[in-house]
Amino acid sequence: MSLLQAAREVRERAYVPYSRFKVGAAIRGASGTIYRGCNVENVAYPEGTCAEAGAIAAMVAAGETRLTEVAVIADSPSPVPPCGGCRQKLAEFADADVPVLLATTDGAQIHTTVGDLLPGRFDAGHMART
Known part of the structure; x- marks a missing residue:
């Protein structure tokens, strides 16, 4: 399965009763394993969790x-x-040249890197x- 497909699938599980804006993220660990995350909202908006943070926590x-x-996908006019x-958070666990696909x-699609972000x-x- 591709990283983008993993992000697309987990996006459907997002818990977004307030914004209705589903985001899915998938990251590939150094072992090659894919970890997924989706956004999880809370009625107290600042207490929600982003898809990328969820994927990192799973890793x-x-x-x-x-x-x-990294791959991130949302139903948006342009990549988010x-x-x-x-x-x-991504920079904590990735080198600057790690590829990021926003879709x-x-x-x-936009192809970038953690360092460019x-x-x-x-x-x-x-x-x-010192």
């Missing part, structure tokens, strides 16, 4: 901490990029003391 729960590929928080359910990212190197 970490399975014991992996490196991802090698991850929010700022999810960009930082719509109608077939539009979050230039000047904050990473563990900023935590080092």
